[in-house]
Amino acid sequence: MGRIDYTIIGGGIAGLITALLLAERGYRVKVLEDRYPGAGATGAAAGLLVLHLKPQLLEVALGSLSLYKRVAGRGYLFNVGALLFTTPGCAGGYESVMREYGLTAYKIGLEEASELAGIPLRGVEGEEVLYVDEYLVDVGSLVSRLHSILGELGVQIADTRTDRTVEGEVIVAAGAWSHLLVPELRERVILYRCQAAAYEAPRPRLAIEDDTHGYYAITHPGGDLVGGDGSNTIIKSPEEGYTPDQWEPYEILERISKRIPGAEEGYPRRVWSAPCTTTPDSLPLAGTLREGLHIITGFDGLGITLAGGTAARLVDYLEGKARSMGALDPARPMPPAPPDRPPEPYDECPNSNT
Ligand SMILES: Cc1cc2nc3c(=O)[nH]c(=O)nc-3n(C[C@H](O)[C@H](O)[C@H](O)COP(=O)(O)OP(=O)(O)OC[C@H]3O[C@@H](n4cnc5c(N)ncnc54)[C@H](O)[C@@H]3O)c2cc1C
Numbered sequence: 001m002g003r004i005d006y007t008i009i010g011g012g013i014a015g016l017i018t019a020l021l022l023a024e025r026g027y028r029v030k031v032l033e034d035r036y037p038g039a040g041a042t043g044a045a046a047g048l049l050v051l052h053l054k055p056q057l058l059e060v061a062l063g064s065l066s067l068y069k070r071v072a073g074r075g076y077l078f079n080v081g082a083l084l085f086t087t088p089g090c091a092g093g094y095e096s097v098m099r100e101y102g103l104t105a106y107k108i109g110l111e112e113a114s115e116l117a118g119i120p121l122r123g124v125e126g127e128e129v130l131y132v133d134e135y136l137v138d139v140g141s142l143v144s145r146l147h148s149i150l151g152e153l154g155v156q157i158a159d160t161r162t163d164r165t166v167e168g169e170v171i172v173a174a175g176a177w178s179h180l181l182v183p184e185l186r187e188r189v190i191l192y193r194c195q196a197a198a199y200e201a202p203r204p205r206l207a208i209e210d211d212t213h214g215y216y217a218i219t220h221p222g223g224d225l226v227g228g229d230g231s232n233t234i235i236k237s238p239e240e241g242y243t244p245d246q247w248e249p250y251e252i253l254e255r256i257s258k259r260i261p262g263a264e265e266g267y268p269r270r271v272w273s274a275p276c277t278t279t280p281d282s283l284p285l286a287g288t289l290r291e292g293l294h295i296i297t298g299f300d301g302l303g304i305t306l307a308g309g310t311a312a313r314l315v316d317y318l319e320g321k322a323r324s325m326g327a328l329d330p331a332r333p334m335p336p337a338p339p340d341r342p343p344e345p346y347d348e349c350p351n352s353n354t
Helices: 013-024 055-071 091-100 111-118 140-153 176-180 238-242 248-259 304-320
Strands: 007-010 029-033 077-086 105-108 126-135 155-160 171-174 190-200 209-212 216-221 224-227 265-276 285-290 293-297
Touching: 007 013, 007 091, 007 216, 013 029, 013 140, 013 293, 013 304, 029 055, 055 091, 055 126, 055 140, 055 304, 077 091, 077 111, 091 105, 091 126, 105 111, 140 155, 176 238, 176 293, 190 238, 190 248, 209 248, 216 248, 238 265, 248 265, 285 304, 293 304
Parallel strands: 007 029, 007 171, 029 155, 077 209, 171 293
Antiparallel strands: 077 126, 105 126, 190 224, 190 265, 209 216, 216 224, 285 293
């Protein structure tokens, strides 16, 4: 192989997608991976492509969607309906933002929500219910597919146990490990544990995103009801992220049972976790850190949703097609890191002008 233009450190969704886009544009690319592709947060993801977002992030998420449609196609990407239970006054904001982008979103009543879910659902006075079209990505298959396309495009995926050679410009896509490679990121990334569980419990036909009780649950094509929440624990080292909290799945099941009758009889069959990263302002970090050194990380539990669109922007920027990375620029001014994890991007309900 000739001279390498870009070495990407990290073979998670961010590194693999960035490698793909660069290789498709004719650059010679190498990916360095410490363990195996998908070994970090990517391999643990539930795979929900969340679209009820503020416009700024929705545009990024739609970039991911069109990329995954092109790369993964049928079999890896499922259009799933989702029921969004929001606190009063939130549904209208999501509805208008999503509709503005040509997406399906409309308010419904609890009875219709139950019919769509195929099981009875309990409501809470004052809350609003929105039906939205969202997507589920089979992340394991997507990673395998990316791996094989990268091979066809001549991208080398090197195991750092045998090859640590860095050539050309460097893109750090090492997820929760990124700040270990680039010390100036220490003040800009917050590490926390992302966790999910597979439950033996009644299974809705649609995804449920329950802001009233604070969890999401989705029936995976394999039959498992997979659920988790956003209130994850801050950790000091990425490795801590792999030790799940054994109580959390029971707490989440209790919340699920407030919505789904019969879930109280259920139990978690399997629980898993991995380290995730966020930033003090909850937006990804993507762009140039210094000459020849670039970054793409900080997806705040939404890396499957945001990595594709973020990588597309980064590659345009590296090629000079975009003048700046805007709100994702890693050098942007940021508030000091809060003591807890900042709210996830979808925790903040939009009004039409956000
Ligand atoms: C339980 C769980 C559920 C989730 N569910 C969803 C969901 O439904 N929807 C959604 O959008 N997001 C979800 N996420 C979040 C999403 O998985 C992450 O945001 C995303 O995978 C981050 O991707 P990444 O490529 O930045 O990092 P990672 O996937 O962590 O990849 C980083 C890679 O870098 C490698 N690496 C580290 N250091 C080095 C080094 N020095 N040299 C070489 N390689 C190195 C690691 O081995 C790893 O493979 C979930 C996460 C978890 C854990």
